[in-house]
Amino acid sequence: MSSQQPYSFFASVEKSFDRASKFTKWENGLLEQIKACNSIYSMRFPVKMDDGSIEVIEAYRVQHSQHKSPCKGGIRFSEEVNQDEVMALASLMTYKCAIVNVPFGGAKGGIKINPRKKSVYELEKITRRYTSELVKKNFIGPGIDVPAPDYGTGEREMAWIVDTYSSLKPGDIDAAGCVTGKPITQGGVRGRKEATGLGVFFGIREVLNMPDEMKKLGMSVGVEGKKIIVQGLGNVGYHCAKFFREHGAVVIAIAEYEGAIFKADGLHEEEVFQHRKATGSILNFPGATNLAKSGDALEMECDVLIPAALENVINGENAPNVKAKIIGEAANGPLTPEADEILAKKGILVVPDMYLNAGGVTVSYFEWLKNLSHVRYGRMEKRFTENMNGLMLEQIETLTDRKVTAKERKLIIHGAEEVDLVNSGLEETMIGATREIMEIWKSNPAIPDMRTAAYVCAINKVGTTYAELGIFP
Numbered sequence: 001m002s003s004q005q006p007y008s009f010f011a012s013v014e015k016s017f018d019r020a021s022k023f024t025k026w027e028n029g030l031l032e033q034i035k036a037c038n039s040i041y042s043m044r045f046p047v048k049m050d051d052g053s054i055e056v057i058e059a060y061r062v063q064h065s066q067h068k069s070p071c072k073g074g075i076r077f078s079e080e081v082n083q084d085e086v087m088a089l090a091s092l093m094t095y096k097c098a099i100v101n102v103p104f105g106g107a108k109g110g111i112k113i114n115p116r117k118k119s120v121y122e123l124e125k126i127t128r129r130y131t132s133e134l135v136k137k138n139f140i141g142p143g144i145d146v147p148a149p150d151y152g153t154g155e156r157e158m159a160w161i162v163d164t165y166s167s168l169k170p171g172d173i174d175a176a177g178c179v180t181g182k183p184i185t186q187g188g189v190r191g192r193k194e195a196t197g198l199g200v201f202f203g204i205r206e207v208l209n210m211p212d213e214m215k216k217l218g219m220s221v222g223v224e225g226k227k228i229i230v231q232g233l234g235n236v237g238y239h240c241a242k243f244f245r246e247h248g249a250v251v252i253a254i255a256e257y258e259g260a261i262f263k264a265d266g267l268h269e270e271e272v273f274q275h276r277k278a279t280g281s282i283l284n285f286p287g288a289t290n291l292a293k294s295g296d297a298l299e300m301e302c303d304v305l306i307p308a309a310l311e312n313v314i315n316g317e318n319a320p321n322v323k324a325k326i327i328g329e330a331a332n333g334p335l336t337p338e339a340d341e342i343l344a345k346k347g348i349l350v351v352p353d354m355y356l357n358a359g360g361v362t363v364s365y366f367e368w369l370k371n372l373s374h375v376r377y378g379r380m381e382k383r384f385t386e387n388m389n390g391l392m393l394e395q396i397e398t399l400t401d402r403k404v405t406a407k408e409r410k411l412i413i414h415g416a417e418e419v420d421l422v423n424s425g426l427e428e429t430m431i432g433a434t435r436e437i438m439e440i441w442k443s444n445p446a447i448p449d450m451r452t453a454a455y456v457c458a459i460n461k462v463g464t465t466y467a468e469l470g471i472f473p
């Protein structure tokens with residue numbers, strides 16, 4: 001529990017749940033079942049370190065809900081890991097998956113280590129041992145529970161997990177589906193890396209395309225020309241900035257932990273990234289102005305502010321100074337409950353993390369489907385589509401007596417590749433979720449904000465599944 005929070009992380013998720021559940025029709029028993037963490041595996045195991053000493057590792061896997069199978073959620077390597085945090089994150093995964101119609105229950109895993117203080121060999125031993133503990137207790141498998149990367153883990157760890165699982169389950173033809181976020185060579189899917197940033201872009205673009213919402217906020221409709229500020233130039237922030245810039249928005253400021261920079265006519269994320277790589281800092285970027293403090297970027301005037309770094313960055317202290325019209329929560333939990341209240345009073349629209357950053361899990365679902373079908377997306381139909389499109393184009397050219405340019409030809413006949421299909425599925429998902437949550441919000445004037453509407457959306461979907469199973473008629 002942080003010193004700033006009066007209650008634990010899991011208790012605060014339960015509190016948000018209770019607030020939203022008042023706007024649903026479900027009886028108390030069913031609501032209690034939705035809230036509860038179904039299975040909690042708290043484990044300790046010994047690992048011999050490089051210096052010969054033995055360390056007892058503390059680790060967890062929590063399966064919050066099995067209303068849909070398998071369960072799904074990342075594995076975090078951090079010194080802050082504790083059971084309460086893993087339970088809270090597992091519950092949020094249930095709600096996130098429900099909103100974006102990813103047919104999984106929520107789960108989360110955590111290993112209490114600082115990965116930066118471990119050698120690669122030690123990390124591999126810890127990850128493989130953790131995986132075999134999960135196998136022993138039937139806590140992992142393509143139809144049981146499918147982990148993914150989170151803080152401190154990435155493709156490398158997922159590759160170790162799938163390799164360990166496969167060796168313990170010889171002959172399991174679906175073994176690759178035991179984990180997502182894998183390297184492409186180990187069964188990963190193209191488009192996973194940029195998925196969260198792209199999902200944030202699709203979600204915010206949908207809001208910007210809603211005339212009624214824009215009228216209320218005093219903004220013009222559409223992405224074109226919108227002033228964007230991004231906090232955090234990591235995976236999510238970088239891709240958010242990239243997709244907004246590519247669609248005509250202007251990224252006027254970028255903040256990193258060492259400082260923030262401003263450029264009225266727009267920053268190019270790749271140039272800033274290269275500058276930071278070369279100089280070790282985002283500051284002194286050619287043509288840009290350094291802001292006095294990193295946090296100043298959060299208080300500048302802009303259309304859309306995207307916190308894509310850490311939790312609790314907008315809080316009771318700085319929320320009164322925020323001048324953005326929309327906040328897109330790309331990070332998990334970037335706003336404290338106090339900030340939420342202050343921003344709502346100021347009329348700032350907060351697009352909640354619970355669904356806005358669901359691009360990663362959505363594309364993880366596509367990866368899992370790819371693993372179960374044992375074929376790359378687009379492999380069967382790409383060439384066929386291109387041949388058919390080519391024939392149709394020839395007919396049109398003959399009938400209209402007009403030849404398209406080589407560039408136009410390429411665009412028209414292009415058959416979908418894996419990344420095209422993944423991005424298209426993600427776009428459909430994010431547009432659908434945004435509209436659904438907005439409709440819930442608008443349908444009941446008593447629902448105070450979009451975050452509560454997102455919870456209502458999730459509770460209704462999980463509740464319906466239980467009710468249809470006949471458990472709670």
Ligand code: NAD
Binds near residue numbers: 258
């Ligand atoms: P990342 O580590 O790639 O990037 C985070 C960036 O934030 C880093 O560049 C870091 O230097 C910067 N940062 C750290 N402290 C900062 C500060 N005080 N001010 C400004 N910048 C600071 O992580 P990521 O994968 O981009 O994740 C970012 C957030 O998005 C996290 O909250 C994560 O939980 C959430 N998220 C990520 C994904 C995903 O697919 N990667 C999915 C859902 C949610």
